[in-house]
Amino acid sequence: MVPYTILSNKPWRGGIDFKTSAARLAHFETFIALVRDRDTGSVHVDPDTGRPRVHYTPSAFDRAHALEGILALCRLCHASGAREIHPFLPEVEPFIRQVAKKNNDDDKEEESRAVPDLAFEAWLDGVRAVGSRTIAHSPFASAHQMGSCRMGSHPGEGVVDGRGRAWEARSLFVADASVFPSASGVNPMVTNMAIADWIARGVAKELAKGE
Template sequence: MLPFMTMLQIPWHDGLQYKVDALGFRHMNNFLSLARDRDTGSVYPEADGSPTVAYTPSTFDRASIQAGVVAIAKICYIQGATELIPPVRSIPSFKSDTPASERNIDDSGFSIWITQLEQADFTKALLVSGHQMGSCRMSKTKEQGVVDQHGKVWETENLYIADASVFPSASGVNPMITIMAISDRIARGIAAGLK
């Protein structure tokens, strides 16, 4: 994982703690709890026409992310992680020097920490979003979306969109292959139109 992605996930307590954590970066790994949003946000224009994104994960969606964080912590603990740093400032990191071969998911200290993590207020957790999809939907009519089936922006000449924003909705999985396929299809259409 890129350094900024890992360090972004480390809760800030004070400058010294953060520097010490940064020094240990080469021994760290970062895991993401990815969840498909059930609930939505919106994009709307400001008075000056600039777009504004309004999105706060719902209680349901935060619970899904939290369950993923708990599952990741259990996997890392059993596999021998020496320190687990949760994305919530109110929960201290969990440290263990017990060899992986001697660990059990029901170890008392770890179980207590997992319970704290399960009960943590994830409205205080650092959450990030990636692979935004469907913000410029592909559609059959201009009333239903931003681009036509060829990626061309409705009522605009020579402007095409060829990324995840043309999805009709979020796919719920990593969209890399689908993005490549849609982008390739749109690019080939543009190239054919230039001949």
């Protein structure tokens, strides 16, 4: 992840804190928790400009799912031997691993990872308690939108049929992620390529027949 993208989401505690903490992170990796949201927002036409206006706030149900994803990522980072874990939640301090080395023996550090880390478990409990209250103020982003022109077996079920042809404009075909019947919940590239290939082959067959 490019540094300026992820560091812009770091909880803000002041300019000096940001500069010093960013300068310390010479070797860091970032991960995101993907949530297939259950609840929706709304889109309406602005009465003054005529442009679409989008209103969306993650529901309590979807925020709880996001928090579970963050906790799981923290466990993965801890199991991988991360020295510091920053969940990027407001009011949550990072976890700093206390590494016990003896005689500069790296094996001792590996052994310490296998022992239950009570301090880490206590920190996770704190993340859950504080995060359930502050996650609504954390950065959320949306990507890989799917299903806005979904496939359906009849016009009341979707915008296009099983071959990507629009029900209301039979010369129009749609061949991208918008025809997914529902959001896949993960990056949709392979599925998107397969569906686009399927629809394109169908169009080619109709063109070959002169339709």
